[in-house]
Each structure stands twice: as structure tokens, then as C-alpha cells.
Amino acid sequence: MAYDSIFKADLFAGQNIIVTGGGSGIGRCTAHELAALGAHVLLVGRKADKLKTVAAEIADDGGKADWAVCDIREEEAVVHLVSELIRKHGPLHGLVNNAGGQYPSPLASINQKGFETVLRTNLVGGFLMAREVFNQSMSKHGGAIVNMLADMWGGMPGMGHSGAARSGMDNLTKTAAYEWGHAGVRVNAVAPGWIASSGMDTYEGAFKAVIPTLREHVPLKRIGTESEVSAAIVFLLSPAAAFVSGSTLRIDGAASLGGRAWPIHKATNSESYNGFHRAYIPDVLKDKE
Numbered sequence: 001m002a003y004d005s006i007f008k009a010d011l012f013a014g015q016n017i018i019v020t021g022g023g024s025g026i027g028r029c030t031a032h033e034l035a036a037l038g039a040h041v042l043l044v045g046r047k048a049d050k051l052k053t054v055a056a057e058i059a060d061d062g063g064k065a066d067w068a069v070c071d072i073r074e075e076e077a078v079v080h081l082v083s084e085l086i087r088k089h090g091p092l093h094g095l096v097n098n099a100g101g102q103y104p105s106p107l108a109s110i111n112q113k114g115f116e117t118v119l120r121t122n123l124v125g126g127f128l129m130a131r132e133v134f135n136q137s138m139s140k141h142g143g144a145i146v147n148m149l150a151d152m153w154g155g156m157p158g159m160g161h162s163g164a165a166r167s168g169m170d171n172l173t174k175t176a177a178y179e180w181g182h183a184g185v186r187v188n189a190v191a192p193g194w195i196a197s198s199g200m201d202t203y204e205g206a207f208k209a210v211i212p213t214l215r216e217h218v219p220l221k222r223i224g225t226e227s228e229v230s231a232a233i234v235f236l237l238s239p240a241a242a243f244v245s246g247s248t249l250r251i252d253g254a255a256s257l258g259g260r261a262w263p264i265h266k267a268t269n270s271e272s273y274n275g276f277h278r279a280y281i282p283d284v285l286k287d288k289e
């Protein structure tokens with residue numbers, strides 16, 4: 001009997017899939033992948049020009065994409081966005097909760113506004129999007145959600161606000177998978193490590209300085225690509241992952257396994273990495289090095 005693989009060009013045909021942050025980086029790459037596999041991609045972000053450009057790129061490639069502006073941190077805006085997308089395009093089958101970001105800073109220097117901005121961007125916004133997509137559409141016919149985390153489990157100097165938000169999103173992923181499984185809704189997450197992306201290019205200071213040396217600290221000896229993250233997102237949305245829910249998939253070249261080995265890195269590895277580490281730890285610890 002011939003083997004019938006599920007990986008076909010029309011894998012997502014007939015599906016409406018939202019990609020937040022679809023105007024750049026990993027979101028843009030994921031939108032292209034999904035459209036190439038037959039999805040009707042709905043791009044969401046704050047900047048219309050970026051979204052419009054990606055929708056046009058997808059159309060040029062023969063794919064189907066529409067876009068809508070929304071700040072995912074604003075509850076009313078998210079409720080309205082989701083109801084408008086359903087009114088215009090019909091039921092929602094997938095959500096890639098990718099929008100996010102942060103600014104590197106030692107914890108001691110983060111003020112309340114900055115902390116809340118990063119939490120609202122990476123946790124509250126993702127919650128609002130998932131809740132509305134579930135309540136307004138997926139609760140009736142099932143679907144799949146993929147949340148974007150970041151590989152900061154061991155704690156990460158300079159990323160305290162973001163790490164707190166991503167850990168919250170990790171837990172929310174599991175609870176949503178539990179609560180929404182009865183409706184045929186799967187909820188998973190991806191946790192990328194160091195990925196060369198347009199977002200990474202925006203960083204300054206010690207974080208920027210360390211980027212060229214990062215590969216030394218990844219067991220696979222390189223940083224990842226946007227398409228390597230997109231591939232994992234596509235897998236989690238697809239029928240190949242039909243029995244996968246409540247999982248977080250790390251895409252980091254095994255970098256997170258080095259968490260406990262940072263003192264060894266410090267003793268043996270590059271000056272720039274040590275400089276980065278020192279830039280984000282309190283002075284009191286520097287004295288004890």
C-alpha cells in the first residue's frame with residue numbers, strides 16, 4: 001500500500017491563521033511558510049507599512065494574506081480585532097502569538113513603567129489574543145495556538161522583565177491546553193534561543209557587543225535562523241502534532257543546557273561574553289568574581 005504523507009503543499013488549505021508580529025523577523029518568516037502551505041494568513045502588528053509589505057510579498061508568491069493593525073496590549077482593540085477578522089474572513093483555525101520584545105537592562109535599573117510594558121507586551125497581549133480567539137471562534141470548532149516564549153529558564157542577566165513574562169506565558173500555555181482541550185483546541189509554545197533576526201539587530205550596548213560571540217556558547221556552535229523557528233511553529237500547528245498540546249519546544253541548539261555551566265564559560269571563554277555578563281550583574285557581585 002502506498003504511504004500517504006500528511007506533509008503536502010495544501011496542508012493548511014482553507015485555514016485562517018493569525019500571525020501577530022507578522023510584519024518582521026520570525027513572524028514574517030512564519031507567515032510566508034504558512035501561506036506557502038495553503039493558509040490564508042492574517043498579519044497583525046502596530047505598524048501598517050510593515051504588514052502591508054509582507055502581505056504584498058505573500059501575494060506576489062501566489063499566497064493569500066490580509067493584515068490588520070492592533071496593539072495586542074489593549075483589551076478593547078483585541079476584542080474588536082478578532083471579531084472583525086471573523087466577520088471578514090470566517091472562523092479562525094490557528095493563532096501564532098509571536099508579537100513581543102524587550103530592552104536589555106539590569107533588574108536594578110528597570111522602573112515600573114518599563115517592567116509593565118514588557119509584561120504587557122509578552123504576557124498580557126498573548127493572553128488577550130488567545131482568550132479572544134478561543135471565545136469568539138475556536139471554542140466552537142477547535143484549532144491550534146502557538147505561543148512565543150524565549151529560552152531564559154535559567155534566568156538571564158539583562159532580561160529579568162522578559163524572562164518573568166515568558167515564564168508566565170509558559171504556564172499559561174499549559175493551563176490553556178488543559179482548559180481548552182475538550183473543545184479540540186491545542187495550545188503549545190516555542191522557546192527560541194539565540195536567533196539571527198531583525199529584532200536582534202535593534203539591540204545596543206553590551207547585548208549588541210556580545211552577539212558576534214554567541215555561537216561559542218551554543219553546543220551546536222551557531223545561532224539559529226528565523227526559518228528554523230518557523231519550521232517548529234508550522235509543525236505545532238499542523239496535523240503532524242495532532243496529539244501534542246501543553247508542550248514547549250526549545251529551539252536553541254542545546255544552549256539552555258549550558259545554564260549551570262556559565263561559571264565555566266566565564267573561566268574559559270571570550271572576553272566579550274564576560275563583559276556582557278558583568279554589564280548586567282549588580283556591583284556587589286562583581287566584587288566577588
Ligand SMILES: CCCCCCC/C=C/C(=O)SCCNC(=O)CCNC(=O)[C@H](O)C(C)(C)COP(=O)(O)OP(=O)(O)OC[C@H]1O[C@@H](n2cnc3c(N)ncnc32)[C@H](O)[C@@H]1OP(=O)(O)O
Binds near residue numbers: 252
Ligand atoms: C540561551 C538562550 C537565550 C535566549 C535569548 C533571547 C533573546 C531575545 C531576543 C529577542 O527577543 S529579539 C526580538 C524582539 N524585538 C525587540 O525586542 C524589539 C525591540 N524592543 C522594543 O521595541 C521594546 O523594548 C518593546 C517593549 C518591545 C516595545 O516597547 P513600546 O514601543 O511599547 O514601548 P515604548 O513606548 O518605547 O516604552 C515604554 C516604556 O518601556 C521602557 N523602555 C522601553 N524601551 C526602553 C529602553 N530601550 N531602555 C529603557 N527603557 C525602555 C520605558 O519605561 C518606556 O517608557 P518611557 O521612558 O518612554 O516613558
Ligand SMILES: NC(=O)C1=CN([C@@H]2O[C@H](COP(=O)(O)OP(=O)(O)OC[C@H]3O[C@@H](n4cnc5c(N)ncnc54)[C@H](OP(=O)(O)O)[C@@H]3O)[C@@H](O)[C@H]2O)C=CC1
Binds near residue numbers: 020100151192
Ligand atoms: N530573535 C531572537 O533571538 C528571539 C526572539 N524571540 C521572540 O520572538 C518574537 C519575534 O521576534 P523577532 O522576529 O526576533 O523580532 P521583531 O522585533 O522583528 O518582531 C517583533 C514583532 O512584534 C510586533 N509587536 C511588538 N509589540 C507589539 C504590540 N504591542 N502589538 C502588536 N505587535 C507588536 C512588532 O510589530 P510592530 O513593530 O508592527 O508593532 C514586530 O513585528 C518576539 O516575541 C521575540 O521576543 C524569542 C527568543 C529569541
